[in-house]
């Protein structure tokens with residue numbers, strides 16, 4: 456009996472200390488840092504999320520649209536997109552299982568299970584898993600410059616079979632920062648013409664929508680000069 460009372464008091468003191476020392480804030484901050492480390496931009500999560508959902512809406516996203524997100528990462532865009540869309544209208548694909556584990560946690564945290572999002576870990580843009588499914592939007596943010604030429608070619612080939620009539624593939628590219636690496640991926644400097652050529656091989660016409668800064672991205676980092684491209688098929 457005395458042991459039980461001791462345990463209850465210990466728990467109460469621990470809970471009080473948890474509140475008094477701001478542990479929840481520390482945990483929230485750690486969670487945010489984990490998300491940022493998985494999406495590649497420390498201190499920029501909120502703006503990347505805001506920009507992406509706002510941009511998709513500007514491009515015509517409605518609750519009835521269907522979205523295939525390539526390189527969905529920890530659902531930086533995915534969470535507000537899933538929230539906005541009708542159930543079963545979002546599929547996220549990523550090559551890394553660990554980032555998808557984090558993504559699933561985020562779906563739970565945001566109470567979005569009822570939206571039935573689908574997340575697929577795949578090395579080949581979910582070609583087999585998606586069968587003949589088509590989408591109104593394919594979205595790839597901060598992704599194309601992490602794909603080697605060979606994988607970029609496979610990406611365009613895969614998306615070409617995924618768009619519904621009038622569907623758009625929208626992605627940002629970087630053209631001015633020297634090539635390096637990020638995690639296990641390359642970080643590649645290519646020209647707009649390189650992307651136009653790679654896309655044309657799969658029947659896509661490329662429209663340059665301007666820099667993300669011109670389109671309202673509010674941070675000062677180098678990625679503000681990224682171009683947003685819209686690829687569409689006749």
Ligand SMILES: C[S@@+](CC[C@H](N)C(=O)[O-])C[C@H]1O[C@@H](n2cnc3c(N)ncnc32)[C@H](O)[C@@H]1O
Nearest residue numbers: 494495526527528531548549550551596597598
């Ligand atoms: C810089 S992160 C961006 C993540 C997310 N789009 C965002 O805005 O936060 C790039 C993502 O692309 C994913 N990726 C890289 N190569 C890929 C491939 N071949 N297929 C699918 N995803 C890939 C990475 O795992 C990573 O999650």
